[in-house]
Amino acid sequence: MLVNRSRMVRALGVAAAAALALSACGGDSGGPASASDGEGGDVTLRFTWWGSDTRHQATQEIIDAFEDANPGITINPEYGDWGGYWDKLATQVASNDAPDIIQMDEKYLREYADRGALLDLSDVETGAMTDATVATGRTEEGLFGIPTGINAMALMANPDIFEAAGVALPDDTTWTWDDYADIAKQVDDGSEFYGATGPNEPATFQIWLRQQGKEMTTEDGQLGFEVSDAQEYLDLMLDLRERGALPEASILSEDQSPGPDQSLTGTGQVAMGAWWTNQLAALSTAAGTDLVPLRFPSSDGSEGGAQLFYKSSMYMSGNARTQHPEEVKKFIDFMVNSEEAGKINLADRGLPANLEVRDVVLGELDEADTRGAEFLADIEDELGDPMAVPPLGFSTMQEAIYRYELEVWFGRQSTADAAQQLYNEMESAIG
Secondary structure (H helix, E strand, C coil), X not given: CCCCCCCCCCCCCCCCHHHHHHHHCCCCCCCCCCEECXXXXXXXXXXXXXXXXXXXXXXXXXXXXXXXXXXXXXXXXXXXXXXXXXXXHHHHHHCCCCCCEEEECHHHHHHHHCCCCECCCCCCCCCXXXXXXXXXXXXXXXXXXXXXXXXXXXXXXXXXXXXXXXXXXXXXXXCEHHHHHHHXXXXXXXXXXXXXXXXXXXXXXXXXXXXXXXXXXXCCCCECXXXXXXXXXXXXXXXXXXXXXXXXXXXXXXXXXXXXXHCCCCCCCXXXXXXXXXXXXXXXXXXXXXXXXXXXXXXXXXXXXXCXXXXXXXXEEEECCCCCHHHHHHHHXXXXXXXXXHHHHCCCCCEECCHHHHHHHHCCCCHHHHHHHHHHHHHHHHCCCCCCCCCCCHHHHHXXXXXXHHHHHCCCCCHHHHHHHHHHHHHHHHC
């Protein structure tokens, strides 16, 4: 269902504080993170994750199935939304009260693994996953995250809004950033809806850099671009705003970090928004229409020029201080390798990383998730090189990029000044 423009309440919660709170933790055992139930020797584990109500319900079903198959193990759930998840986890780890099983994101993997807070999962079975997928959870010290699934960044297009504006959906195989700006402006001029909303960071910056033959961070944990690249990117973002392809700065500010349901995309107010493919079903449900995933525009309009990448949507990790590492590994194995868990998860945590589970799940997906799976298959031959594991300090990048984009959009800084300060801040964060 389409709705007219309205101001939205900006979602709060910045996760950058996780790195600071983690400074108190170390890798040696300092106390119990789980419990035995006493006389029978039964084990109770705590499992924390973030997500929507749909994910919470599905995860509880997986827990129930695991407990049925393993009557000596009880899993206590701890879940919430993305906003407060990382602050809470950092506090728990620092106070030696972290859950045994942790849903992990790539931005934070090194924040925890390099400080000895995560359990090495090298002996968990990963033979049904590609080496490239498994490598996204591995550091020099071991395997600290098992991918649950893969996804990719896409522009989710609302066909109802395109139709209302009398604008055709673009040919996303060859369009450029100029084409993107023109099409978004046509939609904005021809309807009561926005043509596009702001970037999804840091992925949009990463994709744009890859189109220039560069990376945001390198294998050795350094920045892979120059200040001039950051300025060119901010120039592009400012140009999109000034050409009317993006809404005014106040609207962009409100739409930087809400969940799918509260976003301009989910509330049906914008024709195109950047999201991960595993969010397609939730966004389509919220918007009341079948959103269409599109490739990002490229700098040169060449086929495959978008330089997209597969991202491990999230990981299963373990607490290094757990008293029950084998039981933790057993649950993680069940989560990522069992067909039963796969049929419950479907594509909510990304298209399953386990290829055998993926084959089973593909036939179970609803229309929205099937569109997402087809999109992932369509772009497979066009992908750039796999992404390096993000360095320590990477978790601060999203907030920093968003902040300097707003400085430019509100006219408080020039793109040159913002680019220099952004670069310095990012370099310091991973230094």
